[in-house]
Amino acid sequence: MSVVEAQSMFERIGGAPVIDRLVEGFYARMETLPEARGIRDMHTEELGHIKMVLKRYLCEWMGGPKLYSAEKGHPRLRQRHMGFKIGASERDAWLLCMSGALEETIAEPRAREEIYTLLAKLADWMRNQSGNPHDAGSERP
Template identity: 40%
Template sequence: MTDLTEPEGAAAPAITPFELLGGEPGVRALVDRFYDLMDLEPELARLRAVHGSQLEDARNKLFWFLCGWLGGPDHFVQRFGHPRLRARHLPFAIGSVERDQWLACMFQAMRDQQVPADLQARLERSFFDTADWMRNRAD
């Protein structure tokens, strides 16, 4: 039988962003708010247009991806293999405008979901780095 207790003096395991967001329900709420904002806000029209007429598939894929990326279950990898984010997004024209709209939408969703300020700051940096890397055309 394995002893699951930490050895005396060992550092406590870090709490993942996934756990800080409230697990799957918290990540789902963040993703749903993100896509709801995209549908509601006229200033996000260019970003919304990239997603086609239906958002259900995009909602699920972002949810599955973020669960694993944030330190939770790897739902996306289990379904589709390695995320290969840039390669999967190459068919879509992504420039600075789309990047900035995606970030504005996600940052607003995090504020609306009351993500703790320190976690939000960490995620904003990571989201920016990833979104900037996704650009595949010059504006």
């Protein structure tokens, strides 16, 4: 097993400081890109709390400290987002913001691609509007 394979993605990308920059870059794009206006409007005016939640989630999701589940329990992402209409355009806007943030913050191209691929599957699974093959109540992507 190589050193790269033995490391978690969290370690590969540089840990919490990189995830902090990733989340800040993501929300900066959400604030400024016209394509992201719809998803920005789903959030409260103040983003401090939700940034912290996403940072904790991504740290844990990438193999870092389990700060998210210690505070919130199981992610239940679809359930937590059911109050929002998420269709293809919302998914695409979210991925546009995340793609730019990944490009800006994740130095290793292979890691960046791996993260994006997994996040794209997750974003598609989050859709709860027409055309979502998971509307039947599936718990896993």
